[in-house]
Amino acid sequence: MRITVVSMGHTQEQAARIGALVDDMVRFREAVPVSVARNAGARTARGDEDLLFFVDDDNVVSRHAARRLAAILRDKPAIVMVGPAQYYLRRPRRLWCAGVRRSPLFMRTFLETDIGRPVPDLAPSEDFPNCFMVRRRDFEAIRGFDEVWFPMHYEEADLARRLMARARGRYAALVPHARVWHDITLSLTRRLHMRDASRAFECARGRAVFTARHGAWLQRFAYLCFGQWAYAAVYCGVAVYRMRRGALGPVVAYWRGMGSGLHVFWNAEARAAPIGRWGVARRHVRPDRAGPALTQQR
Numbered sequence: 001m002r003i004t005v006v007s008m009g010h011t012q013e014q015a016a017r018i019g020a021l022v023d024d025m026v027r028f029r030e031a032v033p034v035s036v037a038r039n040a041g042a043r044t045a046r047g048d049e050d051l052l053f054f055v056d057d058d059n060v061v062s063r064h065a066a067r068r069l070a071a072i073l074r075d076k077p078a079i080v081m082v083g084p085a086q087y088y089l090r091r092p093r094r095l096w097c098a099g100v101r102r103s104p105l106f107m108r109t110f111l112e113t114d115i116g117r118p119v120p121d122l123a124p125s126e127d128f129p130n131c132f133m134v135r136r137r138d139f140e141a142i143r144g145f146d147e148v149w150f151p152m153h154y155e156e157a158d159l160a161r162r163l164m165a166r167a168r169g170r171y172a173a174l175v176p177h178a179r180v181w182h183d184i185t186l187s188l189t190r191r192l193h194m195r196d197a198s199r200a201f202e203c204a205r206g207r208a209v210f211t212a213r214h215g216a217w218l219q220r221f222a223y224l225c226f227g228q229w230a231y232a233a234v235y236c237g238v239a240v241y242r243m244r245r246g247a248l249g250p251v252v253a254y255w256r257g258m259g260s261g262l263h264v265f266w267n268a269e270a271r272a273a274p275i276g277r278w279g280v281a282r283r284h285v286r287p288d289r290a291g292p293a294l295t296q297q298r
Helices: 012-019 034-044 065-075 136-141 155-164 197-214 217-242 248-266
Strands: 004-008 024-028 051-055 059-061 079-088 095-097 100-102 109-111 123-125 131-135 171-182
Touching: 004 012, 004 034, 012 024, 024 034, 034 051, 034 155, 051 065, 051 136, 065 079, 065 131, 065 171, 079 155, 131 136, 131 155, 136 155, 155 171, 155 197, 197 217, 197 248, 217 248
Parallel strands: 004 024, 079 171
Antiparallel strands: 051 131, 059 171, 079 095, 079 131, 100 109, 123 171
């Protein structure tokens, strides 16, 4: 196994200390979207590795997690993405995510929090946030993460849909006996990604673009007529209620993200735009719909 770290915003001294502990390091002087960071890490991690294990920086990975995930991908060709059971770091026995499912009409995302008893060897999932493993050849065949339409939020969901679309019968699976602990709070505001303007914008925009690209006609219709307004009421209501100061920033950004997403709905060329790198195909995005500057990430 080779370990590659993507560094954002670290000083020269900090980057040197990190680099001494890993095999490869990609360094960005400022924050970049997560899709850009992951693609850069995958391109740098060259060698004999046939699998790519993506782990965000706020996780603690169990000793045997990578080995158990790798064994499933090598033994079961129909599975294109595997992920571990993800627990809260501050409450180590409480599940945060044991797979993802989406409602059939509004494509609402649900994080499963019950594995069941007895614990199965595998469980179905639509995709995985935060931590997952794929085959390198599959990842490269679809050109990795879409840095243009999904720079942040729904990037894993879009990746999984494109991986599964390559052939019939392909699917993603949870490996319950592989575990990670995610350093995320129980705060509803953070879990809804409404704690800052950039995340609120990408959350609203990503949901609209994901529905436009991967939803059936009935799902797109339901989103346009009802879903987007219901989501906006809940998300913005929580932001205003939970944040005493600076609440309007995420709320305004969320509505701007909805507007940007609606533009994609009505622009067939944008929905069908080829996967491109961040900055290359941004001409498809209207300048007046651009999101707020990305906040510095850890």
